[in-house]
Amino acid sequence: MARLDAPAVVTANCLLAGHVLYLSETQEWVTQLSAAHRFDCLEAAKVMAAKVNDPSRVIGVELVGVSTSPGETVARHYREAIRANGPGAYVFAPPIGEGDVSVQ
Amino acid sequence: MYRYSEIDRSFVKERVCQYRDQVSRRLSGALTEDEFKPLRLMNGVYLQLHAYMLRVAIPYGTLSAHQMRGLANISERWDKGYGHLTTRQNIQFNWPKLVDTPDILNALAELDMHAIQTSGNTIRNVTTDHFAGAALDEVADPRPYAEWIRQWSTDHPEFQFLPRKFKIAISAGRQDRAVIKAHDIGLRLVAGACGPAFDIYIGGGLGRTPVVGSLVFKSVPVDRLLPHLEGILTVYNLAGRRDNKYKARIKILFQSMGLEAFKYEVERILPRINDTFGDSSEAQLESLLNAFAIPTLPSRDVGPYWDAVNSRADFKGWVKQNVTPHLKEGYAAVTVSLKAHGHAPGDASASQMRALADLAEQVGFGELRVSHEQNIVLPHVAQSDLMAVFDRLQREGLATANIGLVSDLIACPGMDYCALATARSIPIGQQIALRYESLEQELGPLRIKISGCINACGHHHVGDIGILGLDKAGVENYQITLGGRTGMDAAVGEKMGPGFTESELLLALDRLFSAYLALRRDSNEVFSETVRRLGTATFKSALYEVADAA
Amino acid sequence: MSRLICVDQDGRFATRSAVDSLSGTLHVSAVAPQEQWVELLDQPVVRLKVDAFSDGRVFSIGRQLRLNGFRGRLEVIGDLLPDQLPMAVAAGIDVVWISLEHADRCDESQWRQKRGKARFGYQQSANRPLSASTA
Numbered sequence: 001m002a003r004l005d006a007p008a009v010v011t012a013n014c015l016l017a018g019h020v021l022y023l024s025e026t027q028e029w030v031t032q033l034s035a036a037h038r039f040d041c042l043e044a045a046k047v048m049a050a051k052v053n054d055p056s057r058v059i060g061v062e063l064v065g066v067s068t069s070p071g072e073t074v075a076r077h078y079r080e081a082i083r084a085n086g087p088g089a090y091v092f093a094p095p096i097g098e099g100d101v102s103v104q
Numbered sequence: 105m106y107r108y109s110e111i112d113r114s115f116v117k118e119r120v121c122q123y124r125d126q127v128s129r130r131l132s133g134a135l136t137e138d139e140f141k142p143l144r145l146m147n148g149v150y151l152q153l154h155a156y157m158l159r160v161a162i163p164y165g166t167l168s169a170h171q172m173r174g175l176a177n178i179s180e181r182w183d184k185g186y187g188h189l190t191t192r193q194n195i196q197f198n199w200p201k202l203v204d205t206p207d208i209l210n211a212l213a214e215l216d217m218h219a220i221q222t223s224g225n226t227i228r229n230v231t232t233d234h235f236a237g238a239a240l241d242e243v244a245d246p247r248p249y250a251e252w253i254r255q256w257s258t259d260h261p262e263f264q265f266l267p268r269k270f271k272i273a274i275s276a277g278r279q280d281r282a283v284i285k286a287h288d289i290g291l292r293l294v295a296g297a298c299g300p301a302f303d304i305y306i307g308g309g310l311g312r313t314p315v316v317g318s319l320v321f322k323s324v325p326v327d328r329l330l331p332h333l334e335g336i337l338t339v340y341n342l343a344g345r346r347d348n349k350y351k352a353r354i355k356i357l358f359q360s361m362g363l364e365a366f367k368y369e370v371e372r373i374l375p376r377i378n379d380t381f382g383d384s385s386e387a388q389l390e391s392l393l394n395a396f397a398i399p400t401l402p403s404r405d406v407g408p409y410w411d412a413v414n415s416r417a418d419f420k421g422w423v424k425q426n427v428t429p430h431l432k433e434g435y436a437a438v439t440v441s442l443k444a445h446g447h448a449p450g451d452a453s454a455s456q457m458r459a460l461a462d463l464a465e466q467v468g469f470g471e472l473r474v475s476h477e478q479n480i481v482l483p484h485v486a487q488s489d490l491m492a493v494f495d496r497l498q499r500e501g502l503a504t505a506n507i508g509l510v511s512d513l514i515a516c517p518g519m520d521y522c523a524l525a526t527a528r529s530i531p532i533g534q535q536i537a538l539r540y541e542s543l544e545q546e547l548g549p550l551r552i553k554i555s556g557c558i559n560a561c562g563h564h565h566v567g568d569i570g571i572l573g574l575d576k577a578g579v580e581n582y583q584i585t586l587g588g589r590t591g592m593d594a595a596v597g598e599k600m601g602p603g604f605t606e607s608e609l610l611l612a613l614d615r616l617f618s619a620y621l622a623l624r625r626d627s628n629e630v631f632s633e634t635v636r637r638l639g640t641a642t643f644k645s646a647l648y649e650v651a652d653a654a
Numbered sequence: 655m656s657r658l659i660c661v662d663q664d665g666r667f668a669t670r671s672a673v674d675s676l677s678g679t680l681h682v683s684a685v686a687p688q689e690q691w692v693e694l695l696d697q698p699v700v701r702l703k704v705d706a707f708s709d710g711r712v713f714s715i716g717r718q719l720r721l722n723g724f725r726g727r728l729e730v731i732g733d734l735l736p737d738q739l740p741m742a743v744a745a746g747i748d749v750v751w752i753s754l755e756h757a758d759r760c761d762e763s764q765w766r767q768k769r770g771k772a773r774f775g776y777q778q779s780a781n782r783p784l785s786a787s788t789a
């Protein structure tokens with residue numbers, strides 16, 4: 001896994017249902033990455049992650065890096081983009097030569 | 105087909121109760137997550153990227169029409185209306201809630217099914233030839249033995265907390281269709297001096313350290329099979345490494361001890377173990393041999409079949425690609441492709457599952473198989489019924505005539521679902537299938553196998569072309585191996601060189617296929633043969649041609 | 655000094671004891687090789703320590719000891735799960751010593767319940783050797 005840099009968000013999976021969760025600014029678990037609180041300080045994020053790690057509600061609490069650009073919070077690593085958007089939802093630019101199968 | 109006895113039924117019911125209790129103790133805090141995890145895993149429940157995943161066992165890949173319909177119902181009631189067939193003859197549901205899993209397991213128990221030991225450091229679902237009982241080249245049907253082993257290994261009190269997972273496969277044909285040499289134990293059913301016997305291969309496996317299994321015990325008589333398995337598992341349980349999970353599989357122990365020393369350790373404890381297997385286990389086998397008798401297949405007029413073959417090109421093409429000869433004249437085994445171009449390999453929707461159940465009931469003697477190549481097999485179909493089967497499959501989007509071709513590729517779930525994955529597999533498979541759709545007949549038989557991480561669930565090591573997805577500094581990177589083989593001359597493919605990005609990968613495959621078409625002797629020389637004849641170096645330079653020129 | 659609770663084959667909590675008073679405890683890794691456990695066959699008591707419940711070696715050691723004629727008392731020290739009690743019994747283990755903290759979470763009723771139902775499995779017919787308490 002890539003080195004973790006700020007900004008970061010706190011994420012986990014829901015114990016009962018398994019779905020992906022993010023910690024909001026009001027310290028509630030929400031399902032949208034866009035609603036997650038961005039921590040600019042990794043230390044503060046770690047402290048918060050430890051605080052909200054309630055094994056009766058969530059599982060696998062961890063920090064993930066997000067983009068630094070203003071506006072919507074976007075995952076920095078493709079794994080997190082897939083976690084945030086679901087299977088099949090993560091699509092790259094079409095490959096060079098798409099539609100031009102130059103075999104033969 | 106095997107039918108559950110009252111013992112089987114009460115056992116799976118009891119097991120559901122135990123699991124329900126474990127879930128409630130997890131929720132009450134009596135069990136920590138670390139304690140609960142191995143317990144849920146040995147009941148098939150994983151936590152993946154987006155959700156829990158339930159892996160349901162389809163022992164030796166055999167399924168009744170009724171069970172298939174039940175799986176369709178489960179997928180709609182508790183999941184998203186589809187299931188994913190795996191390379192180990194299981195079916196996975198990708199979206200169950202933990203709190204629903206006891207009810208799902210209960211619904212499975214009602215179908216005489218379970219998810220026991222489909223995960224965890226246990227003896228997993230025993231896999232075998234998907235054509236078992238129908239294959240022309242088999243010594244005997246391997247499934248009674250697979251069921252015998254299933255019963256022996258299920259909830260075995262000594263082997264629920266092994267150093268690591270443990271996979272067993274059995275093959276009974278001249279051709280090995282169960283990849284036995286890539287298993288912790290591979291069993292080959294052979295004709296011994298006094299009836300059926302087993303050659304026992306140990307220490308195969310893919311993953312991080314791919315190894316081809318070695319023949320350790322030759323021609324073991326049937327009544328000594330379970331004691332041998334128990335002896336091997338005991339040596340492994342006692343001496344297998346527990347300090348490093350990447351070195352915990354039996355292949356590592358077997359390599360470090362060496363064949364002779366390992367065999368000696370097993371033989372030392374074998375006499376005592378032999379004593380504990382009495383007549384009852386042989387009586388048990390006797391009844392299993394009867395349970396798997398293949399259905400009576402009445403003779404049918406094959407005239408209409410030949411008329412259809414000669415009059416419909418699409419049907420003829422499908423028969424050529426997807427239909428396999430059967431040991432009974434006038435019958436065939438049908439492989440239903442779950443690899444429609446552009447679809448997720450191995451996924452089946454609830455309506456497709458129901459259509460397959462209908463077909464099995466109408467023309468397939470109620471029986472279905474799941475192949476390790478992630479397709480469905482109707483093992484016994486009269487040739488005169490094939491046309492009707494084809495028409496129904498066409499309506500369901502299941503008539504893709506591509507078995508053994510490029511688009512019939514294996515792909516693990518990859519990072520679209522799997523928490524361990526380092527890259528996506530399914531979208532790579534989809535793109536490859538679409539890109540070479542019009543070319544695949546010309547390319548001929550070719551096995552592409554894609555894994556989304558080094559654990560190799562997509563069996564990339566043994567593909568003609570293996571593709572391994574890795575994370576290279578935050579970008580998906582795909583390594584190619586060539587020259588892998590399954591079967592009795594199984595071989596681990598050779599890693600070609602630096603990996604490719606997703607878009608480079610397709611261009612590299614373009615060059616690889618061009619090279620093959622230019623270099624093959626004629627159209628009868630299949631890809632693997634050309635690679636074998638010319639060596640991988642030739643193809644390596646084709647793969648990297650442009651990169652080198654740049 | 656940590657104290658332990660003894661769980662018997664029926665899941666009953668019995669004696670409390672200080673760890674130090676359990677003499678002659680062997681770590682499971684020291685016993686697992688075949689040359690080692692054969693040395694124990696004529697001992698009156700064998701005490702095996704496991705670091706984690708997931709270390710399944712004790713089940714095979716117990717089984718092999720019993721198969722090879724060990725008639726003594728076999729004790730395991732470590733925080734096994736109540737769910738493992740039937741496996742321990744099948745392997746010929748007489749008692750399991752667990753920590754007080756573990757016994758708090760995995761209380762006696764859970765252990766009793768696991769034992770309340772007889773172990774049900776496909777290996778019942780396999781002529782399993784008896785433990786000291788039932789031999």
